[in-house]
Amino acid sequence: MIVIAVLVAVSVVLVWRRDGISGVSEILLGDLALFGGILPRVLAGCLLGAFIAEILPHEKVARSLGPNSGLKGLLIGTAFGAILPGGPFTAYPVASALLTVGADFGATIAMVVSWTLIGYGRAVAWELPILGTDFRLWRLLISLPLPVLAGALGRFVYVRMYPKGDEP
Amino acid sequence: MSAALIIDIILWGSVAAVGLIALRRSPAVLTSSLREGALDFINIVPRVALGVIGSGFIAAVIPQEIITGWLGPDSGWLGVLTAVIAGAATPGGPVIGFSVGAVALKSGGGAPQVVAYVIAWALFAFQRLLLWEIPFMPARFVWFRAAVSLPFPFVAAAIAMAVGRP
Numbered sequence: 321m322i323v324i325a326v327l328v329a330v331s332v333v334l335v336w337r338r339d340g341i342s343g344v345s346e347i348l349l350g351d352l353a354l355f356g357g358i359l360p361r362v363l364a365g366c367l368l369g370a371f372i373a374e375i376l377p378h379e380k381v382a383r384s385l386g387p388n389s390g391l392k393g394l395l396i397g398t399a400f401g402a403i404l405p406g407g408p409f410t411a412y413p414v415a416s417a418l419l420t421v422g423a424d425f426g427a428t429i430a431m432v433v434s435w436t437l438i439g440y441g442r443a444v445a446w447e448l449p450i451l452g453t454d455f456r457l458w459r460l461l462i463s464l465p466l467p468v469l470a471g472a473l474g475r476f477v478y479v480r481m482y483p484k485g486d487e488p
Numbered sequence: 489m490s491a492a493l494i495i496d497i498i499l500w501g502s503v504a505a506v507g508l509i510a511l512r513r514s515p516a517v518l519t520s521s522l523r524e525g526a527l528d529f530i531n532i533v534p535r536v537a538l539g540v541i542g543s544g545f546i547a548a549v550i551p552q553e554i555i556t557g558w559l560g561p562d563s564g565w566l567g568v569l570t571a572v573i574a575g576a577a578t579p580g581g582p583v584i585g586f587s588v589g590a591v592a593l594k595s596g597g598g599a600p601q602v603v604a605y606v607i608a609w610a611l612f613a614f615q616r617l618l619l620w621e622i623p624f625m626p627a628r629f630v631w632f633r634a635a636v637s638l639p640f641p642f643v644a645a646a647i648a649m650a651v652g653r654p
Contacts, residue, residue, distance in 0.1 A: 325538060325542075327542070328541075328542030328545055328546065331546045331548065331549045332545050334549045335545055335548050335549060343548075344545075347544040347545055347548055348541065348544075351541040351542075351544040351545075352541065354540055354544075355536070355540040355541055358536070359536075360496075361496070361499060362532060362533065362536055363525075363526075364499050364500055364503050365499075366525040366526070366528040366529040367503050367507070367521070367525035367526075367529075368499075368502060368503050368506060369525065369528065370521040370522070370525030370528060371503070371506035371507055371509075371510050371525070372506060373524070374510055374517055374520065374521040374524070375506060375509050375510050375513060375517070375521075408616070408620040408624075409536070409620075410499060412620060412621055412623075412624030413528065413624050415624075416624055416625045416626070419625070419629060425629060425632060425633075428629065428633075429632075429633050429636060429637075432633060433611065433633075433637060433640075437607065437610055437611070447586050450586040450590050451586055451589055451590050451593070451606075452590075455593065455599075455602075458599075459603055459606060459607075461651075462644050462647045462651065463644065466607075466640050466643065466644065469640065469643070470633075470636055470637055470640055473636050473639075474632065474633065474636040477632075477635075
């Protein structure tokens with residue numbers, strides 16, 4: 321937090337020296353509007369994460385997304401990440417909730433990577449209009465195998481890093 | 489705008505759906521998850537504020553032309569490597585990363601390099617790791633995931649080279 325605050329402060333000074341006070345206030349107003357816009361979604365994400373942590377049966381999650389869930393667990397994680405609505409403010413609290421209810425690093429990695437690479441939320445809102453449909457579909461095709469691969473690699477490394485099965 | 493609205497509806501619809509499941513289990517489950525979620529929210533808001541309001545300033549300081557310059561047309565694997573580093577270093581929200589990719593494509597950047605850039609940025613943009621992931625998730629998981637993700641922009645670029653442009 322402190323590192324970031326310093327980084328932001330330095331950036332503000334640089335913008336101020338380059339563009340004057342109007343440049344600073346212009347960026348500040350734009351960011352404040354963005355902040356106001358996403359605040360309700362942050363709340364929705366936190367609630368979603370809390371509910372999921374509460375209602376998902378732990379043994380079931382541990383079985384279908386846990387360390388011994390195999391390829392199926394990675395595929396479930398991938399599918400879940402792909403359909404999860406919302407932005408980082410939803411995906412990260414939900415991923416964190418999955419970890420607490422018994423998903424392993426591998427399946428959670430598959431979910432986060434799938435959300436970030438395949439998830440439609442971003443694609444519809446940003447990538448399609450900015451980069452165009454052709455590029456997006458082409459990139460999507462290339463990205464399809466990556467969440468499962470990343471999850472498998474994560475599991476492979478994790479088991480070797482923490483052979484005694486330390487809890488995350 | 490309408491796309492954002494649809495996403496909001498799906499998002500709050502999901503919240504309502506899982507809330508209903510919690511309520512059917514018992515009202516106590518509903519209130520305790522509501523309290524839990526609200527506490528998370530209160531804890532996270534200051535960090536999100538710093539992140540969102542700060543990212544505009546950080547993005548304004550790093551000129552986009554520098555990043556696109558690195559992507560270079562037909563720069564091969566060296567271009568992919570610089571694309572990955574540029575992707576990790578690109579600050580700001582979704583607009584910035586995709587816009588830089590679009591500019592790079594238009595200015596003749598190679599498609600595998602742009603794919604590597606977009607994917608590296610999506611997987612482990614440094615600023616997003618710090619501002620978004622660390623506040624919400626165990627730090628150990630975040631670093632572990634970022635480390636495991638490292639090879640994948642290269643894998644994607646390799647697939648892109650093998651498949652060719654659309």
